[in-house]
Amino acid sequence: SQTIHQWPATLVQPVGSPLSLECTVEGTSNPNLYWYRQAAGRGLQLLFYSVGIGQISSEVPQNLSASRPQDRQFILSSKKLLLSDSGFYLCAWTRGGKAFFGQGTRLTVV
Amino acid sequence: GDSVTQMEGPVTLSEEAFLTINCTYTATGYPSLFWYVQYPGEGLQLLLKATKADDKGSNKGFEATYRKETTSFHLEKGSVQVSDSAVYFCALINGGTSYGKLTFGQGTILTVHP
DSSP states (O other): OOEEEEEOSEEEEOTTOOEEEEEEEESOSSOEEEEEEEOTTSOEEEEEEEEETTEEEESSOOSOEEEEEETTEEEEEESSOOGGGOEEEEEEEEETTEEEEOOOEEEEEO | OOEEEEOOSOEEEETTOOEEEOEEEEOSSOOEEEEEEEOTTSOEEEEEEEOSTTOEEEETTEEEEOBTTTTBOOEEESSOOGGGOEEEEEEEEOSSSTTOOEEEOOOEEEEEEO
8 A cells, every 4th residue: 555654753852953854655666755844824835855766856945955865765854953943844755646645743943 | 837826814714604715726737636634733634636627526525626727726615614624735736747746835724613
């Protein structure tokens, strides 16, 4: 079956600490992968988009980076978190008109 | 580039009222159109979709019709319930290939009062 796993579900990190959020996909190959952020009270903002291994498109300049070391793995990272990085991060994949979402990660930077 | 524009919220309704959330899009080609819903404290869920012009997607009493002539995909429900309170996102995936990019609208917050 086609699923997507995203972890952790919640995370509290101090300012200046590193970040690594992981997303893995099952049941498909060569999906398009996405990282979105949803700040409190706001809509979804596309952060990164990948059409293949090692291919990352950054939609907005920011303190974050993304990597796709394997076809079905997408990682969101930061070397030093800022308070403004707090939010709800959502991983998604699409292929041929289908779209699936992870459960999201609630990140609080303190 | 592709874009999706939703009506600005928040939208506040009384139970059993009629709901319309407007969504228009800009895209080349023939996109697939979606409505997603995010209930409080939960992740995004697919509510309904339409893959070609004049298709009507429906689910849980919600409906939306793919109107190519007006580039719209408005969400409607005849009688809303308190449990429909959520954030609703209109989205599209462009093209008939496997490489379409998922583009979201900004989301519309719906609050339904008893």
